[in-house]
Amino acid sequence: xxxxxxxxxxxxxxxxxxxxxxxxxxxxxxxxxxxxxxxxxxxxxxxxxxxxxxxxxxxxxxxxxxxxxxxxxxxxxxxxxxxxxxxxxxxxxxxxxxxxxxxxxxxxxxxxxxxxxxxxxxxxxxxxxxxxxxxxxxxxxxxxxxxxxxxxxxxxxxxxxxxxxxxxxxxxxxxxxxxxxxxxxxxxxxxxxxxxxxxxxxxxxxxxxxxxxxxxxxxxxxxxxxxxxxxxxxxxxxxxxxxxxxxxxxxxxxxxxxxxxxxxxxxxxxxxxxxxxxxxxxxx
Numbered sequence: 001x002x003x004x005x006x007x008x009x010x011x012x013x014x015x016x017x018x019x020x021x022x023x024x025x026x027x028x029x030x031x032x033x034x035x036x037x038x039x040x041x042x043x044x045x046x047x048x049x050x051x052x053x054x055x056x057x058x059x060x061x062x063x064x065x066x067x068x069x070x071x072x073x074x075x076x077x078x079x080x081x082x083x084x085x086x087x088x089x090x091x092x093x094x095x096x097x098x099x100x101x102x103x104x105x106x107x108x109x110x111x112x113x114x115x116x117x118x119x120x121x122x123x124x125x126x127x128x129x130x131x132x133x134x135x136x137x138x139x140x141x142x143x144x145x146x147x148x149x150x151x152x153x154x155x156x157x158x159x160x161x162x163x164x165x166x167x168x169x170x171x172x173x174x175x176x177x178x179x180x181x182x183x184x185x186x187x188x189x190x191x192x193x194x195x196x197x198x199x200x201x202x203x204x205x206x207x208x209x210x211x212x213x214x215x216x217x218x219x220x221x222x223x224x225x226x227x228x229x230x231x232x233x234x235x236x237x238x239x240x241x242x243x244x245x246x247x248x249x250x251x252x253x254x255x256x257x258x259x260x261x262x263x264x265x266x267x268x269x270x271x272x273x274x275x276x277x278x279x280x281x282x283x284x
Contacts (some may be wrong), residue, residue: 015226018049034089047082052100057097057276064273064280065108077103080135090126090170094245094277101275102215102243107282109241110213116190117144120199120211121234122198122228123218123245124150126170127177133215147192147207149198149218152177163230199227209235217245225258233268236283242269247279 013057048058052073061070077100085092089106092099110117117137124130137144152174170176175195181191198218214236216228225244232242244259246252259279263271269281 008137039123047085049078049096053097057100058094058184059244060273060275061101061105061108061126064105064275067108069172073104073108074100077132077137079138081132084132084184085128085133088126088128088183089176090128090172090180092128092132093125093167097249097276098130098245098249099129099280102129102245103136105275105278105280106133106213106215106241106243106275107136107142107283110137110140110148111239112141113212117142117212118210118237119146119213119215120207121146121148121215121217122150123216124148125166125172126168126178128184130177131180131186134184144190144213146186146274147211148177148191148193148206149203150177150193150195152193152195152203167271199224200233202219204231210237211240212237213241213242213243217243217244220246220252220255222254222258224282225255226262229258229262233283236268238283240283241272242281242283244279246277247274249277 009090022243054071058070058074061067061074067073078096081096081099081103083094119133119137121130127148134144134146150172152172166172174195178188181188194203194206198204214232216225216232218224218228229244236242244255246255248256248258254257263269268284270279270284272282274280
């Protein structure tokens, strides 16, 4: 028996070595594939989430919306986000946690209505988030009409920063926006694009009022956010949800300064909660 074991040992070692080599190659392929799909080498935003990030995000969604178990909602939105951003042109600006927070919390906060929900998005970039948000609203039973306000000036405009080509290399254009909305399955007959700045009186007049959901993601300066919040006060329907993007983001200090000052004054809005770096308000 000892001789047999000695004779078999070299063959067994070869098999083990071969299997280990295959596993190493497979692991290398998996690592590269995951990095290209989700990580910084293949995407501008790392779309991976740690367990700690998921737990924190789910807790924030729960506290903001009252949903007892938010993890399945976040998981569904995550799968949709990764697939959609892979198909679309350009990108969604923001961290994975912040995007998921908006995709999940806003539809959950909306009350059921017998009519289509009127949605206003101030600042859309490439329209990829708008396409994903469309899918999320439908998933939670909210038929809707969408109005988008954006200058669509080839590059993202922020008064406090120099104009620069988007990191994705994609120009911000109406064509790109419409293509991404189609990729997201949006019925373009239910979308209206008002090209211009949200501070332009002619744009505001064309947009109208009585919106059930307002997403403020335009001019991130203190003055710009303050102006958009004052506009939202006038056009938000009773019970409307207002999403203030990039609240608490250190890269955009004017956002939190403007919202904190607004809430300290006379307002119809009450703060329902903060998820990642988005604040969720409800209009009285």
